[in-house]
Amino acid sequence: MAAVVIKELCIGCGVCSQMCPMQAISVRVKTAHVDTGRCNDCEECVFACPNGAITL
Ligand code: SF4
Ligand code: SF4
Numbered sequence: 001m002a003a004v005v006i007k008e009l010c011i012g013c014g015v016c017s018q019m020c021p022m023q024a025i026s027v028r029v030k031t032a033h034v035d036t037g038r039c040n041d042c043e044e045c046v047f048a049c050p051n052g053a054i055t056l
Pocket of ligand 2: 002003019020021022023024025034038039040042043044045
């Protein structure tokens, strides 16, 4: 598994990218993208997102 971004809810704020301990999230064109090969399922991004835009 890996974190999944719900594109319709993501505003591209970058908070998840800052919180991710694996540097697995990048923000491109105002939407977060998860590098599934790096994600370790820690859920930090899920708790950090102000819009509820990431799930596992
Ligand atoms: S914290 Fe949430 S809204 Fe902000 S870039 Fe990440 S997924 Fe998108
Ligand atoms: S679950 Fe953890 S490792 Fe995976 S993208 Fe979110 S913060 Fe990064």
